[in-house]
Amino acid sequence: MLRINKLVLAFAMTVLVIEISGCDRLLDIISDGDMPRMDGEIPQFEGLHGEISIGVVYPSPVGNFEPVRTRLEHGLELALEEINNAQLGDARIRLIAEEDGNDVDGAVEAFNKLIHEDGVPAIIGPLTSSQSEAVFPIAQENRVVAFSSTSFSTGLSAIGGVIFRVSLTSDALIPHLVEVTHARFGYQRAAIITDETDLVSQTGDRAFRDALSENGVTIVSREGRRPGESDLEAHLTRIQESDPQVVFIATVPNDMPEIMVKGRELELPSSVPYIVAQVSKDEVQDAGGAAEGLFSTSNWMSTTSTPRNQAFITNYRAKYGREPNVWAAQSYATLYILAEAIANAQSTDSESIRDVLANIKDLDTVLGLFSFDAVGDAHYDPTIITVENGELTRLE
Numbered sequence: 001m002l003r004i005n006k007l008v009l010a011f012a013m014t015v016l017v018i019e020i021s022g023c024d025r026l027l028d029i030i031s032d033g034d035m036p037r038m039d040g041e042i043p044q045f046e047g048l049h050g051e052i053s054i055g056v057v058y059p060s061p062v063g064n065f066e067p068v069r070t071r072l073e074h075g076l077e078l079a080l081e082e083i084n085n086a087q088l089g090d091a092r093i094r095l096i097a098e099e100d101g102n103d104v105d106g107a108v109e110a111f112n113k114l115i116h117e118d119g120v121p122a123i124i125g126p127l128t129s130s131q132s133e134a135v136f137p138i139a140q141e142n143r144v145v146a147f148s149s150t151s152f153s154t155g156l157s158a159i160g161g162v163i164f165r166v167s168l169t170s171d172a173l174i175p176h177l178v179e180v181t182h183a184r185f186g187y188q189r190a191a192i193i194t195d196e197t198d199l200v201s202q203t204g205d206r207a208f209r210d211a212l213s214e215n216g217v218t219i220v221s222r223e224g225r226r227p228g229e230s231d232l233e234a235h236l237t238r239i240q241e242s243d244p245q246v247v248f249i250a251t252v253p254n255d256m257p258e259i260m261v262k263g264r265e266l267e268l269p270s271s272v273p274y275i276v277a278q279v280s281k282d283e284v285q286d287a288g289g290a291a292e293g294l295f296s297t298s299n300w301m302s303t304t305s306t307p308r309n310q311a312f313i314t315n316y317r318a319k320y321g322r323e324p325n326v327w328a329a330q331s332y333a334t335l336y337i338l339a340e341a342i343a344n345a346q347s348t349d350s351e352s353i354r355d356v357l358a359n360i361k362d363l364d365t366v367l368g369l370f371s372f373d374a375v376g377d378a379h380y381d382p383t384i385i386t387v388e389n390g391e392l393t394r395l396e
Contacts, residue, residue, distance in 0.1 A: 042082065042083060042086040042339075043083065043336075043339040043340045043342065043343030043344075044086075044087065044088060044089070044343055045087060045089060045091035045342060045343055045346070046088070046089055046343075046346065047346035047347075048089070048091040048342075048346060048347075048348065049089065049090055049091055050090065050091060050092075051091075051092060051093075051094040052091060052092065052093045052094065052342060052348050053094050053096055053118060053119070053120050053121075053348075054093055054094070054095055054096070054120055054121075054122050054123070054124065054335075054338065055095075055096050055097075055098070055111075055114035055115075055118060055120040055122065055123035055124065055125075056076065056095050056096065056097045056098070056123070056124045056125055057097075057098050057099075057100050057107060057110045057111065057114070057123060057124070057125030057126045057127075057135075058072060058073060058097055058098070058099055058100065058125065058127075059072075059099070059100055059102055059126075059127045060099040060100060060101050060102050060106070061099075062102060063254075064254035064255070065102050065127075065254060067282050068127065068253065068254070068282075068327055071280075071282070071324070071325055071327040071328040071331070072127075072149065072150070072327055072328070072331045073331075074316070074319075074320050074324070074328050074331075075149075075316075075324070075327065075328035075329060075330065075331030075332035075333075075334075075335075076095065076124070076331045076332070076334070076335050077319075078312075078315060078316055078319055078328075078332055079331075079332045079333075079334075079335035079336055079339075080093055080095060080335060081319075082315075083335065083336070083339050093335075093339065093342075095124075096114060096118050096120060098110035098113060098114060100125070100126050100127065100131060103131075104130055104131050104134045107125070107126040107131035107134060107135050108134055108135055108138065110125075110126070111123060111126075111135040111138050111139065111146075112138065114144075115138070115139070115142050115144050116142075120144065121144060121145060121348050121349060121350035121353055122144065122145035122146075122147060122338060122350060122353055123139065123144060123145070123146050123147065124147050124148070124149065124331070124334055124335070124338070125146075125147075125148060125149075126148060126151070127148075127150050127151070128150070128151060128198065128199070128200060128252065129151040129152065129153035129156060129198070129199040129200035129203065130197075130198055130199040130200070131151075132146075132148050132151040132153070132156050132165075132199075133153070133156060133159075133199055136156060136159040136160065136163050137159055137160070139160070139162055139163065140159055140160030140161070140162055140163065143162060143350055143351060143354075144162060144350050145162045145164065145338075145350050145353050145354050145357065146162060146163050146164070147164045147165070147166070147334060147337075147338055147357075148164075148165045148166070148167070149165075149166045149167065149327075149330040149331045149333070149334040150166075150167050150327065150330060150331075151165060151167060151200065152165070152167040152168060152169050152170055152173070152200060152203075152277075152278065153169070153170060153199050153200045153203040154169045154170050154171045154203055154207070157169075157375045157376035157377045158375045158376075161354065161358075161376075162350065162354050163375075163376050164357055164358075164372060164376040165376065165377055165378055166299075166330050166333055166334045166337070166367070166378050167278075167299060167330060167378065168297075168299055168377075168378055168379075168380070168382055169377050169378075170200070170203045170204050170207045170277060171207060172377075172379075172382070173277055173278065173297045173382055174204060174207035174208055174211055174277050175207065175210075175211045175214070176297070176382070176384070177211075177275065177277065177295070177296070177297050177384060178208065178211035178212060178214075178215060178217075178275075179211070179214075179215065180384050180395070181246075181275060181295050181384075182215045182217060184395075185245075185246075185273075187217060187245040187246045188216075188217055188218060188245065189217070189218055189220045189242075189243065189244050189245045189246075190212055190217050190218070190219055190220065190244055190245065190246050190247070190248060191219070191220055191221040191222070191223070191239040191242055191244035191246075191247045191248070192205060192208055192209070192219060192221070192222045192223070192247075192248045192249075192250060193222075193223045193224075193225065193235055193236070193239060193247065193248075193249055193250070193251065193259060194222070194223070194224050194225070194249075194250040194251060195224075195225065195226065195250070195251040195252060195255065196224040196225065196226055197226050198251070198252050200252065201250050201251050201252060202250075204250035204277045205222075205250040207277075208248045208250055208277075209222075212248075220242040220243065220244050221238055221239045221241075221242035221244060223235040223236075223238060223239055232258065232259065232262055233262060233266065236259070236262055236263045236266050236268065237266055239263070239268070240263075240266055240267065240268050244272060245272060246272060246273055246274075246275055247263065247268065247272060247273070247274050247275070248274075248275050248276070249274055249275070249276045250276075250277070253278070253279065253280065253283050256276060256279065256283050256287065257283050257286035257287040257290075257291075260274055260287040260290040260291055260294070261287055261288070261290040263290065264289070264290040270292065270293060273293045273294060273295055274291070274293075274294045274295070275294070275295045275296065276294065276295075276296045277296065277297060278296060278297060278298070278299070278326070279294065279296040279298070279385075279392075280325040280326045280327055281323065281325045281326075281392055282325055282327075284387055284390065284392060285390070288390075289390075291387045291390075292387055292388075292389075292390070293386065293387060294386065294387040295384070295385070295386050295395065296384075296385050296386075297382045297383065297384055297385065298326055298382065298383050298385045298392065299326055299329075299330060299367055299380075299382055300326045300329035300330065300366060300367050301383050301385070301392070301394065302323065302324070302392075303393075303394070304366075304368070306366075308364060308365070308366055309366045312324065312329070312332060312366045316328065316332075329366050329367065330367070332366060333365045333366050333367050333370070336365060337357070337360065337363060337365065337370065338353070338357075340356075340360065340363060341353050341356040341357045341360065342356075344356045357372065357376075358372060358376065359372075360372050365380075367380050368380040368381050369381075
């Protein structure tokens with residue numbers, strides 16, 4: 001009888017191994033670490049049950065905001081699917097989405113609804129630094145974690161202890177960008193075009209001016225404009241007439257392609273490169289040949305060869321039929337970082353989540369080894385990039 005039981009047990013174990021071998025998701029869950037993960041070890045909500053509601057404030061998919069909205073949404077959707085599918089218990093993240101109307105008032109309304117009606121412990125968003133400046137105090141007053149994947153103006157995280165950001169700030173990106181490009185190309189005459197209404201643009205403008213001064217570069221023209229102004233040609237004509245060796249663009253990403261294209265149409269020579277603080281592949285594609293020779297920084301690169309990053313790219317491509325960009329990667333990383341905090345806290349209490357977030361150090365993400373500094377700003381290694389033959393490449 002004992003021998004028969006052993007045979008039965010052996011047969012049962014063989015069947016179990018075969019079934020598990022045919023189930024990719026189970027393999028991913030029980031892997032001992034040899035198989036690449038999507039973004040490090042997938043967090044487990046072992047002590048939690050049911051839905052974990054997280055708020056999201058998206059830009060409204062209108063006009064130039066539609067591509068950014070799509071990429072942010074795709075990054076979160078992919079992360080959500082991976083995290084929820086990997087759970088061994090019954091806890092699942094649920095995203096409650098609101099749109100911001102692409103203005104400050106809309107972002108404020110969305111935050112108030114998510115806090116006071118939906119009662120979420122954390123909100124991902126909003127898109128811009130101007131919106132963040134308005135809504136972060138609301139989150140702080142109500143002790144709800146606010147976690148933006150995109151805003152990068154200096155000083156916003158210091159608004160309160162519940163504020164965190166994934167994007168590197170302008171003071172972490174711009175001085176390094178100017179120092180590297182100036183040392184490499186030796187330009188002495190620079191022009192700047194900026195958005196006079198947007199906070200991130202104004203922050204970038206100041207950072208560019210300070211960094212150029214530090215490197216002994218003369219600003220021969222500085223043009224301030226408002227989004228949608230019909231006199232873009234006049235601004236760029238004055239820049240061209242000032243005979244710069246380089247043009248810095250400090251505007252929202254949606255406006256960059258039009259500026260780059262119009263500048264080349266007005267015969268601003270290709271020997272005068274554009275430099276921007278941050279750019280994605282989408283803006284480069286929209287600008288076409290006008291973006292050739294552009295210099296910028298990137299928080300994420302598709303060429304980073306870590307298993308986690310390559311798995312993200314493969315799965316994004318399979319799910320959406322296109323390549324991810326930096327906005328998708330940042331939103332994807334944001335949800336994983338937040339899930340890591342919830343899993344480590346084993347709580348949906350906003351204060352508990354906040355305490356764990358504040359202590360995240362060297363978390364392995366698609367952005368690299370990720371940490372928060374003392375005020376909630378991100379810390380990881382950025383990359384200086386250029387555009388060659390229409391593609392974003394590392395500046396060697």
